[in-house]
Amino acid sequence: MMMKIVGGAIENCVHVAGILAFFGIARDLGYETIFLGPATPIDKLLGAAVETKADIIAVSYRLTPSVAREIFKQIEEKISKYGLENRKFIFGGTPAVAEVAKEFKFFDRVFSTEGQREIIKYLKGTDEKQTFRIPAQTLTERIKENDPYPLIRHHFGLSSLEKTIKGIEKISESQTVDVISLAPDQNTQQFFFEPDKMDSALDGAGGVPVRSEEDFEKLYNATRRGNYPLMRVYSGTTHLIEMAELLQRSVKNAWAAIPLSWYNELDGRSDRKFLEAVKENMETIRWHAQRRIPVEINEPHQWGLRNAHDVIFVTMAYIAAYVAKKLGVKNYVAQYMFNTPAGLSPKMDLAKMMATKEMIESLVSDDFNVITEVRPGLMAFPADLDEAKGQLSFSISEAMFIKPQIVHVVAFTEADHAANADEVIESSKIARKVIEESLKGLPDIQKDKDIEERIKILKSEAKVLLDAMSRLSKSEEPFLDPQTYYSTLRLGYLDTPNFIGSKVAKGLVFTAIINGSCEVVNPKTGEIIREKERLESLRKIAKVPN
Numbered sequence: 001m002m003m004k005i006v007g008g009a010i011e012n013c014v015h016v017a018g019i020l021a022f023f024g025i026a027r028d029l030g031y032e033t034i035f036l037g038p039a040t041p042i043d044k045l046l047g048a049a050v051e052t053k054a055d056i057i058a059v060s061y062r063l064t065p066s067v068a069r070e071i072f073k074q075i076e077e078k079i080s081k082y083g084l085e086n087r088k089f090i091f092g093g094t095p096a097v098a099e100v101a102k103e104f105k106f107f108d109r110v111f112s113t114e115g116q117r118e119i120i121k122y123l124k125g126t127d128e129k130q131t132f133r134i135p136a137q138t139l140t141e142r143i144k145e146n147d148p149y150p151l152i153r154h155h156f157g158l159s160s161l162e163k164t165i166k167g168i169e170k171i172s173e174s175q176t177v178d179v180i181s182l183a184p185d186q187n188t189q190q191f192f193f194e195p196d197k198m199d200s201a202l203d204g205a206g207g208v209p210v211r212s213e214e215d216f217e218k219l220y221n222a223t224r225r226g227n228y229p230l231m232r233v234y235s236g237t238t239h240l241i242e243m244a245e246l247l248q249r250s251v252k253n254a255w256a257a258i259p260l261s262w263y264n265e266l267d268g269r270s271d272r273k274f275l276e277a278v279k280e281n282m283e284t285i286r287w288h289a290q291r292r293i294p295v296e297i298n299e300p301h302q303w304g305l306r307n308a309h310d311v312i313f314v315t316m317a318y319i320a321a322y323v324a325k326k327l328g329v330k331n332y333v334a335q336y337m338f339n340t341p342a343g344l345s346p347k348m349d350l351a352k353m354m355a356t357k358e359m360i361e362s363l364v365s366d367d368f369n370v371i372t373e374v375r376p377g378l379m380a381f382p383a384d385l386d387e388a389k390g391q392l393s394f395s396i397s398e399a400m401f402i403k404p405q406i407v408h409v410v411a412f413t414e415a416d417h418a419a420n421a422d423e424v425i426e427s428s429k430i431a432r433k434v435i436e437e438s439l440k441g442l443p444d445i446q447k448d449k450d451i452e453e454r455i456k457i458l459k460s461e462a463k464v465l466l467d468a469m470s471r472l473s474k475s476e477e478p479f480l481d482p483q484t485y486y487s488t489l490r491l492g493y494l495d496t497p498n499f500i501g502s503k504v505a506k507g508l509v510f511t512a513i514i515n516g517s518c519e520v521v522n523p524k525t526g527e528i529i530r531e532k533e534r535l536e537s538l539r540k541i542a543k544v545p546n
Contacts, residue, residue, distance in 0.1 A: 006048050007058025008036030011071050018092050019060040025116060029123050042074055046082040056088045059107075061097055068097045072104045079106060090122075116436045117149050134228050135178075139254045139294050140331055142178060142230060143371065143405045148439060152176065152431060153232075153373070153408045154424050157183025159204030161215060165222045167421035172226035176428040179254060179406070182219060182233045183207035183418075190270055192246075193239040207418075216250035230254035234298075237263040237270035240284040248293070255294035255333055258284050260320050261485050261494075262302050266504050274489070274504050278482035282327060289328035294371070297324055300356070301337035305378070306498035308341075309511045309520045310352045311461040311531055315469075316494075318359040318462065319479050325368045326480055332370050333406070334360050338399050339377030345516025346398050350445060351454035352517070353402050359459060374399035375408035381415040388412035389430060396431050400438035401445055407431055454517065464531040469493055492538045509534075 005026055009016050016038050023033040034052055036045060049057045059075070061068050079085060088108040091101040098112035109122055136142040142151060154177045158164045171177050185207040187198045195211070203209045210216055216233075223229050232254040236243035240258065247253035263269040264277030272280070288295050300317035317334065324332045336353045344352070357372065364370055376395030381388045389412045396407060411419030411427040419427065445451055469488050475481040488494040492506040499507030510523040520529045539545075 002030060002032045003056070004032045004034065004052055004054045005056040005058055006034040006036065006045070006052050006054035007056075007060065008040035008045060009038045009060045009062075010040050010042060010045060011061070012039060012067070013061045013063050014038035015062040016060070018062070019058060022058065022092055022111075022119060025119050026123055029120065031123065042071065042078065046075070046078055046084060049084055049087060050082050054087065056090060056108075057084070059089060059091045059101075061091075061093045063097070065096045065100045068093070069100050069103070072101060076104055076106055115432055116439075117146075117432070137228065137230065137252070139179075139230065139333075139371070140369075146178065149435060150404045150407045151178035152428050152435075153179035153181055153406055154411070154428055155181045155183050155408075156419070156421070156424055157185070157207035158418060158420065159185070159208070161208055161210070161218075164208040165218055167424070168219060168222035169225060170421040171424055172223050172229055174425045174428075175227035176425050176432065177229050177409075178227070179230045179232060180223060181408070182231055182251070184233065185209050188236075189234065190237045192236065193242055213246055213250050216246065220251040232257065235259075235263075235284060238272060240280055241287050244284055244287055248291075253293070255296055255331075256284070256288045257296045257298045257333075258288075259302065260297050260299045260316075260323060262299070266489070266502065267302070275482045275486055278485055282323065282480065282482070285324060285329065286327045289324075289330070292330055294331040294333055295324055295329045296333035296335055296373070297321070298335060301335065301340060303494075303496065304337060304340040304518075306496040307511050307518070308494075308496040309509075310348075310458060310518045311465060311520075312494060312496075313352060314356045314359065314458050314462045315465045317356045318466070319469075321360040321363055321370065323479055325363050325365075326477060330367060330369060332368065333373050334370050335373045335375065335408070336399070336402065336404075337375050337377055338395055339380035341511075341513075341518055342377070342379045343513035344518060346394075347448070347450060348454055348516035350398065350401055351451040352458060353399075354446070354451065355455040355458040355462070357402055358455070359462065371406065372402060372404045373406035373408055374402060374404040376410045378410065378414060381410065381412065383415045385412055385416065388415060392427060392430055393434050396434045397438060400435065401442055407435060461531045464535070465493065468531075468535045491542050491544065493535060 007019055009019060023035055026033050036048055089106050090109045091107050092111040095112045098110050101107050101110045136145045156167060158167060168180060171180060185204050187202055188210045191197045220231055223231055231251045233247050233251060235256060235258045258281055260281055261278055264272040264274050266274055285295055297320035299320040300313045303312050303316055321332055321334060338349055361370055376392060380395060381391050392412045409427050409431045411423050413419045413423050469484060470478040472487040473481045473484040478484045489505040492508055495506045495509040497509060497511055499505035510521050511518055512521045514528060520534055522529055
């Protein structure tokens with residue numbers, strides 16, 4: 001049976017925009033709504049509630065708080081007269097009037113600064129403020145529970161363990177973040193299992209110093225309040241399976257984030273040799289897959305951060321998803337870092353992400369589900385904090401075009417300092433508002449001719465590179481063979497300008513932003529070099545047969 005809501009702006013209040021917006025949300029959720037208009041007398045409101053047999057009576061008032069208090073007293077006195085003791089009364093208005101409304105116990109729920117997400121939860125009967133209920137504690141269930149809103153994930157880790165614990169408590173109580181992505185310091189990531197190798201002078205560099213399993217447990221326990229956010233931690237750069245086991249025991253790691261070809265001698269994040277690292281990375285992915293733990297392979301954006309051309313981003317994103325599927329991953333988190341490298345135009349950035357998404361989602365099957373996660377680019381943030389807030393808003397509005405299930409918020413302080421708890425909360429609130437507005441409806445950009453053409457080019461070029469890479473291995477599954485990646489680096493198939501001086505890679509390629517896209521260019525003429533020409537040139541130099 002359809003539930004009914006009756007309501008209006010009461011007495012001398014004529015402001016109705018808020019209650020009409022509320023009624024619109026309620027109708028979308030299947031409620032019947034009866035709007036009584038502005039300046040509705042108390043007796044008219046209560047009489048209509050009786051006549052219509054309304055389940056919920058919505059009261060709106062946006063004027064003077066002291067006047068509101070007298071109005072609420074009159075409602076309270078008349079509820080029993082009209083026989084409405086068992087009906088739900090809710091209030092919506094300005095923060096000042098909302099504080100007055102909270103003094104009256106007959107209001108089942110008071111709304112003021114809350115967004116659509118909280119309103120929907122209330123109307124669906126899943127509002128934690130009404131009946132204590134711990135939100136879903138697995139990634140896939142939490143996504144379902146929050147639909148149509150994507151989960152908000154935020155990175156957090158200060159240079160002090162105690163300050164980080166207190167910060168997590170505050171973030172959890174704010175109920176603005178669904179997933180706290182714990183940021184351990186580099187000593188933790190590289191030497192947790194070899195503490196004698198730690199340099200104490202570097203404690204707290206890049207994140208929170210975690211020195212024991214008990215420390216991890218304390219950090220996780222700090223999330224057991226508010227909206228009980230999930231916690232996830234990066235894989236570490238050595239002893240990956242040992243770290244995975246520890247993270248499952250201590251923080252119930254919501255999903256793993258493991259590179260495919262990074263965190264080794266290639267990028268200096270650990271002392272692991274490249275081939276050994278790729279093998280260990282794959283073994284760790286398989287370990288998580290066997291335990292049905294979702295996996296993110298944080299691979300493509302590592303290339304973008306090093307000024308690799310767009311084709312490599314698309315190619316490595318597809319390969320990462322392909323490897324995950326072949327290693328048995330059931331729920332794969334595909335991360336799309338926008339605005340990377342710096343200088344991409346929004347239109348061409350979206351084309352790159354849409355091409356990537358099309359290729360990744362071609363792998364979807366009954367036993368392989370893809371979860372889309374978006375994030376602003378780290379290098380896009382200016383040091384000016386006001387401008388950075390604008391960048392955060394724009395990046396997320398752009399990313400919403402690819403319909404994410406997770407939004408990884410980057411704090412507006414990124415270019416200046418590591419965000420404290422208040423700044424994490426503020427950044428997340430900015431993101432929430434952008435998300436709410438975006439979900440009202442965005443234009444169909446797939447029909448844009450420039451985007452459509454760029455998608456075709458990127459997918460075609462990626463297939464050329466994929467084919468060339470696969471020919472370098474004698475394995476039936478070349479992308480499961482670590483030697484494939486080593487060979488592509490040694491030959492320069494996978495290359496970036498930032499690899500100059502690398503012991504593993506070439507660093508001979510030149511890239512530049514051309515018409516909003518990152519392309520390989522001839523350093524003398526500035527002309528774009530396509531993959532077929534680039535790879536043929538490299539094969540000739542190395543005397544590799546076609």
